[in-house]
Amino acid sequence: MARTPLYKTAETEMIRRIRSGDWAVGLRLPNEFVLAEEFGVSQGTMRRALMSLEGMGYLDRKPGRGTLVADQDSVAAPPAPAACLRDITGEVPAFEVFRARALTRGADPAEADLFGTNRLSVLERTLRRDGARAGLDSVIMPEAILPALDEDAAVPLEDLLADSGLTSAAIEDQLSATVTSMSDSVALSCDRYTALLVLTRTARDRMGRPLARQTMRLIADGLTYGR
Structure with a gap:
């Protein structure tokens, strides 16, 4: 849970x-x-x-x-429920961390353009759901904002930021689809070319500056995205 x-x-x-x-x-x-x-x-x-x-x-x-x-x-009226991942029962799926690795590295050109820095703190994780490997997760953010990410950090991006003492004003979601590569299949213990749902979440501060980006590549079976 x-x-x-x-x-x-x-x-x-x-x-x-x-x-x-x-x-x-x-x-x-x-x-x-x-x-x-x-x-x-x-x-x-x-x-x-x-x-x-x-x-x-x-x-x-x-x-x-x-x-x-x-x-x-x-106090403004509560906003309408945000779009999010849901399982076949309509509930928000709960993911837990199976393996995690925290590191720092240089930014690629697209990441440097997004964050305006060449150094990133990175958290790479394999996620489980209902006891089975369910997805690959990557969180990146400027090293100047947070020198090191916690391998035990919460999976939801907003909770990860809050536990690190950071607050986002907005989180933008982008959805796409792909299939597993050979290395993905090994990491997730699934068949080659298994369908993946790719959810990319970008957290921004009140000035619109990006704080962090999370990319979740999840086994698509039984998952939907919506309100």
Whole structure:
């Protein structure tokens, strides 16, 4: 089962308190250390949750004033469910890491043009689903942003970034299809020319600059992409 990041658990509970009125508009929240102790998480994890809620408009954080519960009239309505991968039951498939390798390397011309740098942090993984090898995953990002990627990082790109203390303003998805090469077939323990669904995800910051790109090449059997 896919794990829920700790900052998301804290974020969900804080949103519940705000929406229920337990935390009224204008309430000044305790500092990060006190909140972290209350929610049973680290101070860094609590900081990520607070930054996320600020970005959604639930909190107003200003130097000298602390963290206040914002006027809910300013909070935008929840967006429509994003398009995503789904299995034959309509559920979002859960992937786990089978093998992983983290490294740094030089960027190829297309990567250098995308990120504006010649050095990348890279995470290459073989993924499993329901106990069977299900896909090959590659995450790249500028080494200057994150010198090393964690081999145990979450598979969803937004969670991987959040666990690294980074927040994306938007994630763009591109979908294509291919078949396995000989090396792919060996890595995935599948037949040659097995159909693959290729999902390329690019995370960008608020200025539109790319933070990271994830390319997932997944065995297509039973997978769809949509809302």
